[in-house]
Amino acid sequence: MVKKRLDIDSLFKASLSDYSLSSREGDWELMNHLLNEQQKKKKRRWFLFFLLFAGILLSGITLIFTDNNFTKLPAKTNHPVSPDPAQGNIVSKTQINIPKTLGGSRVDSAAPSDTKFLQTNGNNIPTIILTPQEKTPEIKSTNPLSTFLPKASKEEYEANEDIKPIGKNSSLLASENLSPTKKSSVSDLANPQTFPDSTTSMEAMKHSFDSLDTREHEVKERVTSTSNNSETINPNSIFSVSAIIDTLQKDSLYVSTLSSTTPDSSKEMEPIAATNKLFGVYLHGGVNMYTPNTSAKSQITLAPIGGLEVIYSLSTKLSIGLAGLFASQNGYQLNDTAQLESYFLDRNVSTQTIQIHTLQKIYIPLTLYVALTKKHSLLGSLRASWIINTKGNFSDIKIIENRSTEMYENNVNGYLDGIKPWIPGASVGYQFRVSENFNFSARFTRDFTNPYHEGFVTGVTNKPTWSLQTMVTLKIN
């Protein structure tokens, strides 16, 4: 009998054309090589993902360390860049800097915070230079702006209709208001009717001008002490006058640029808070594409996602945001069954089954935004997803003493057995800025760990998942 079986085995072996013991070792080597290649491909995919993520992170860090001026406000002026006043060349603007003690503001890092210039060069074009060490011009105005405003410029401002709203309502540019004792300019500027955009900002500006008054006293003292060395300003001279009042971004003050060469410069007076606010609250809404992994075919499922994000601007190019996004994801078929039995006269069985079809998650991404251009940004984030609730269909069947009782309930909440509450992941993505308050973004996310505990739920492939989140973003604060 055994011999016959051997014959049959030989018959099958002989019928297989490619059967040979000699080639078996080579096949194994080939299979081993192919398996290694597959593993390498998987590793390569992961490597590319992390390379992209690390690239975004690295570029962000690089920007942090290279962009040292991220706290400096953009100087809103249309003037050409001034040559060095120390060389006696033309200075096309006069800068009045608020001392650091009044808020630590700084307009130009090259100029000392308490330096003013008034000088006349050979072309009868005055250049204002005021430094504690050098000669002080003969200035009798207490208003620091009027100090450097010649008559010709006053007339020019008054003649210019675009500047009239400022000049008429405030004494800043009016010649009759340039007297040393006149201080109504501050109150006029703080008048909400003058600048109805923001009363709060006006108050801040008022505070800033009060600080300037303090500075005036210092200037007056210098003028008194150095009156013999004063220079004369040609009242008919035409030169550019700028007043840049600037503070740190945190103070939410105004950037004010007044220039005789740009009649529209008064319109540039706009709140810093609108463009340089450090914190912003954004409302996200969009679609989350994911694979529930409930079948052999990775079925892509869509779910709405939405939430809030607080973004902190590290610099003009770099910002970081912490969000809380809620998504109610359905399409799952996570089955969990619990059975209990007991004995009396017969075996009594109680079977409870839950089939979870919806997972409600909160995604908490810590996102680094890197602005490539004004409209295009890359983003990379570390993300944690948090299961807060599930929805499923529940059944309870009891068979006691051959009597069966059944109970069914749909959309029951809160069954979390076998589902990991926290799943870490990472995202890379892109953001397109449609307008100042409206963005579009898309991000790929890969989980780091399996979403379920082993041996709890059935009907699911327990692997880390990919998801694509596309969202529109609305700035709400």
Next chain:
Amino acid sequence: MKKLCLAHLKYLAFLYLSLSMVSCEKEHLQPDPPPGNTTPLVYISATLNHDSIYLAGGLASYVGSVSVSDILTFREFNFTLKSTNNPFHSQMEISINNYQNEQGVLQADLDHSIFPGTRHYQNKDHFIPLAANVTWFDPAGIKFSSDATTQNTSFKIISVEDIIFESKPYKKAMLEFECNLADPNGHIIHLTEGRATALFGVQ
């Protein structure tokens, strides 16, 4: 100021929503355990001639049942372990006679009949109060009964416990017995090492 209040209101609303979601009650799939023991409660084990048997309610389709039989003025309380797949085959029944010759209130009769002690075996000639009877249906369905032959051993009720299951009262009795079982043709089986946990009730 108004804007600031609105902003704070938004944050508070967000915080409230977050906390309300977090505080959702978490459920676990833990079914209510059905009443009863986690191991078979009722069983009968014995040696029939040289073959040992073990019958348990809930195992191998065996189910225990309790019954009351009223014959004429007599009453007996029965406990049976039978196969739902093949009744009256390999089935055993233990009966305890009422404590009196006439029928009383069911529960009172039960209380007065099932208690620890040593009992005689019932014989086929006359009703003996508190006597016991053991019946065996062999795999072929042939009935062997202790009242069909003479006995020279006793039947012991070791302990009795009142239990309630599904709102019904039972008496759980632990039994030890040895006896002779005979079929109508006079064939005898010697039952030895008989042990059982049986239930008696009024249903």
